[in-house]
Amino acid sequence: MLEGFILAVLIGLTATALADLWTLFQQRVLDIQGPNWALVGRWVGYMPQGQFFHASIAKAPALPSERVLGWATHYLTGIVFAAVLLALNGLDWVRQPVLLPALALGVATVLAPFLIMQPGMGLGIAASKTPNPPAARVRSLVAHIVFGVALYLAGLLWSAVLA
Structure with a gap:
């Protein structure tokens, strides 16, 4: 159990x-905002x-240390998804x-993001309330494909x- 936790943290x-x-490559080379x-x-x-749920998270008053909390949430989510990968495939996958x-x-x-984060932030299901929903969806899908490869x-x- 401890081995699985440690591996999930390392892999995540x-x-x-x-x-x-x-994302950094996209920002610097392709001028695509992350x-x-x-x-x-x-x-x-x-x-x-x-x-x-927010009508618009961008219009909600800022909170202290929100950037740090956002980055921590991002990395914690990666760890959780790695744990799911290991739970579904076993430690032999590593x-x-x-x-x-x-x-x-x-x-x-x-x-x-399509069903939880974007609706909660006021962006609609699958970014339906963004200025260009198809582009937002493709960016999200590509980011998550990249995460799978990662x-x-x-x-x-x-x-x-x-080893």
Whole structure:
């Protein structure tokens, strides 16, 4: 159990960092804006007060340390998704990582922003209330495909390190 927890943390942190490198590439080379983790932190920060849905999270008053909370939420989510990958595939997956389960999970994780985060932040289901919903959906899907590949790469890395 402890081994699985440690592996989920290592793989989740690594995969999230690799996915963030993709986001950085998009910002610097392709001029595609990435997520605003401060707004995610603001959304999460209002939850203890019982506010889970906002008409517009951007218009909600800012909270102290919301950027830090957003980044922490982002990385914690990556760890949770890595734990799901290991729960579904067993710890043997880390010994011999296979792309398909990681990629499938990455694609499936796009449901979290489509059905939970975006509606909660006032962006509608699957970004339906954004200025360009199809573009927002494609960006989300690509980001989660990249995360799936990053889970696989993180698995390969930690498999080699721990061998």
